[in-house]
Structure formats: structure tokens, C-alpha cells
Amino acid sequence: MSQLNIFTAVVGLALLAVFFEMLRRRQLREKYAVLWIIVGIGVVVPLSIFPGALNSVAEAFGVKSGASLVLFLGIVLLLLICTHLSWEVSQLEEETRTLAEEVALIRTQLEERSVLPERDTPATEIGPKAAADDH
Structure with a gap:
């Protein structure tokens, strides 16, 4: 070996x-x-x-070197993984947008019923600093 x-x-x-x-x-x-x-x-x-088997498989596909075959297959695999992850990110962005719209509608309904006090800061400014300013 x-x-x-x-x-x-x-x-x-x-x-x-x-x-x-x-x-x-x-x-x-x-x-x-x-x-x-x-x-x-x-x-x-x-x-x-089976290191010798790689060259045999490469020759069967018409590739001169087993290393070239591994490199090509690695690039194809990485492209497939990137495509899949891009699809998942797109799905998550859509879900996040839908949830943000639902939260905004619920917040508006609660403010109309006077359950929640009206807010001076937009929802994007909520964080540790904005939460500290409220107290």
C-alpha cells in the first residue's frame, strides 16, 4: 500500500x-x-x-486519468449541492417573508383593538438597544 x-x-x-x-x-x-x-x-x-480501479473506470469513460475523473465528478457534485442549497435558501426566504407579513397583520389587528400600545419604532429597529429604550 x-x-x-x-x-x-x-x-x-x-x-x-x-x-x-x-x-x-x-x-x-x-x-x-x-x-x-x-x-x-x-x-x-x-x-x-482499490487505487488501480480508478484508472480502469476512467479509461472506460474515455478519460485519460483517474484524477481527472475524480476532479470532474467532484465539481459536478459541488454544483449539485450548491443548486440544492440555493433552492433551500429561496424557500426559506419565501417562508420568512410570509411569516413577517403575518406578524405585521397580527400586530396591526392587536393595535387596532388597543391590546398593544402603538409603537414609535419600525419593526426593523427592534433589538437589544430598542428594547432597552422602551424601559
């Missing part, structure tokens, strides 16, 4: 350990952790255990 194979295996195992630790600490959601763990296992195991 060459030094590159050992290095690949060690780096792959370290990355898997980081993913599991982030999952344990709830810093990474389960669906993303599963994705990264599958990618980590799918890349590290074949590269570290």
Missing part, C-alpha cells in the same frame, strides 16, 4: 469523524450528514483500497 493510499484513507476517516461529531453536536442536519457520509465513504474507500 503506497503512502498516497494511506494518506487518502487517514484524511477520509478524519473527515468522517468530523461529520459524525458535527451531527452529534447538532451543527449539521441529518440529511446533510448522511449525504456527506455517503460521499466520504463512496470516495475514500475505493480510492484507498
Whole structure:
């Protein structure tokens, strides 16, 4: 086993350990952790255990080097992940806008019923400083 194979295996195992630790600490959601763990296992195991197989697969696809195939597939994977995350951000922005509109309508209804005092500051200025000014 060459030094590159050992290095690949060690780096792959370290990355898997980081993913599991982030999952344990709830810093990474389960669906993303599963994705990264599958990618980590799918890349590290074949590269570290069967390094010659990569060149065979590359040749089958008409690529001259296994490294070029891995680089290309990595770029495609990253583009897919960026596209998915952009879609999720768009969904969250829409949800945030809808919730902000609903809160504004509820606040207006409560102020009309005199349940809440009228406010001098717009909703965007609420924060620690604005809250301290109210007292």
C-alpha cells in the first residue's frame, strides 16, 4: 500500500469523524450528514483500497486519468449541492417573508383593538438597544 493510499484513507476517516461529531453536536442536519457520509465513504474507500480501479473506470469513460475523473465528478457534485442549497435558501426566504407579513397583520389587528400600545419604532429597529429604550 503506497503512502498516497494511506494518506487518502487517514484524511477520509478524519473527515468522517468530523461529520459524525458535527451531527452529534447538532451543527449539521441529518440529511446533510448522511449525504456527506455517503460521499466520504463512496470516495475514500475505493480510492484507498482499490487505487488501480480508478484508472480502469476512467479509461472506460474515455478519460485519460483517474484524477481527472475524480476532479470532474467532484465539481459536478459541488454544483449539485450548491443548486440544492440555493433552492433551500429561496424557500426559506419565501417562508420568512410570509411569516413577517403575518406578524405585521397580527400586530396591526392587536393595535387596532388597543391590546398593544402603538409603537414609535419600525419593526426593523427592534433589538437589544430598542428594547432597552422602551424601559
